[in-house]
Amino acid sequence: MVLMDVDGVLTDGKIIFTSNGDEVKEFNILDGMGITLARMAGLMTGIITGRESKMVQRRAEELKYDVISQGSFKKLPRYEEIKKQFNLSDEQVCYMGDDFPDLPVLKKVGFSVAVSNARDELKEIADYTTAVSGGEGAVREVIEKILKAQGKFDKLIKEIKA
Known part of the structure; x- marks a missing residue:
């Protein structure tokens, strides 16, 4: 499973508020x-973020993350719950943070990633x-690294190009 923070990992860490109070974040394609x-x-993915955001929820649902955990400032207890829920060991998890x-x-x-x-x-x-x-594509970089290490990357790219 690949778990990650949101602000500063999936985004550049900046949060913009419009004049009517709406929050704006950019996600890299x-x-x-x-x-x-x-x-x-076949890799599971998920987010553990301390903040709560409708935009994050929407993007996570759009991409079909297996875990969407918002409002988890203390991330270790939530991580332990996720491991138990999916019957994973620490060795089976990659986490990206900032x-x-x-x-x-x-x-x-x-596999820890900064x-x-x-x-x-x-x-x-x-x-x-x-x-x-x-x-700026850090998540993509790490996922490609994992898929290459597992010998799955080239086959996936061939499927996409076909």
Whole structure:
């Protein structure tokens, strides 16, 4: 399973409020295709985010994430629930983060990832740091890396091109 934070990982971390109070976030289409590739390859995906947002809910439902957990500032207890729910070990989980609330989960998972614009403390303990920043295709980068390591990437691309 590939789990990730939202703000700073799936987005660039900026939040814009319109004059009527609506929240605006940008999601990169590259990451969306990465989530689609993961699903096609049989990888489960999910988000654990401290904030709650209708936009995040909409995007997550659109991409058919297996787990959509919002309002989870303390992420480790929610991570443990997800592991139990899907009968997963730590080694079967990749987690992507960018800031301090992600640290406890990053320390437990089998493959920990810090986006390139993450806090240095996360980069120091992460198994991998992305080449690109959150919101710029970092999720896609990691999913492709996982699929290549599993020997699934080339077959998926051939299917898509056919």
